[in-house]
Amino acid sequence: QVQLVESGGGLVQPGGSLRLSCAASGSNSNVINMGWYRQGPGKKRELVARITSGGNTDYSNSVKGRFTISRDNAKNTVYLQMNSLKSEDTAVYYCNMARFTGGDLWGQGTQVIVSS
Numbered sequence: 001q002v003q004l005v006e007s008g009g010g011l012v013q014p015g016g017s018l019r020l021s022c023a024a025s026g027s028n029s030n031v032i033n034m035g036w037y038r039q040g041p042g043k044k045r046e047l048v049a050r051i052t053s054g055g056n057t058d059y060s061n062s063v064k065g066r067f068t069i070s071r072d073n074a075k076n077t078v079y080l081q082m083n084s085l086k087s088e089d090t091a092v093y094y095c096n097m098a099r100f101t102g103g104d105l106w107g108q109g110t111q112v113i114v115s116s
Contacts, residue, residue, distance in 0.1 A: 002024055002097065003024070004025075004096075004107035004108075005022070005025070006095045007020070007021050008021050009112045010111075010112070012112070012113070012114055013085075013114070013116050014114055015085065017085065018082045018112060019082070020079065020082070020095075020110060021077055021079055022036070022077065022080075022095030022107055024097060025076070030099045030100050030101060030102065031053055031098070031099055031100075032052070032098040032100055033098050034050065034051060034071065034098070035047060035069070035096045036050070036080045036095060036096070037096055038091035038092065038093045038094065038112075039091055040090060040091040041090070043091070045094070047060055049069040050069065051078065053073075055071070062088075063082075063089075066082065066083050066085075067081065068083075078095065080093070086114060087115065089112060090113050092110065092112075093109065094106055094109045
């Protein structure tokens with residue numbers, strides 16, 4: 001049973017940085033890609049960034065140039081480095097694992113608040 005455990009959220013001032021981590025336990029040989037989604041207050045959940053097993057990345061337009069997704073295959077961990085944070089980045093951030101079989105997996109979510 002694969003589980004996703006996120007960490008790294010918190011309160012940061014505008015212009016600041018945070019790094020989120022998502023550790024996947026168990027076998028992940030069935031993985032298409034891993035990514036980060038977010039859901040802001042009163043908004044739908046949206047894709048932030050994702051990365052394939054081969055390292056190809058995809059970003060939403062709203063975070064391009066500010067956020068960087070990366071993975072450490074040896075640690076089964078995906079990271080989201082968030083720089084130049086804005087108030088509109090405030091959201092609960094969810095780690096996602098898209099799989100060939102068995103459906104998507106989601107982490108429990110980690111809160112990011114960007115405020116002065």
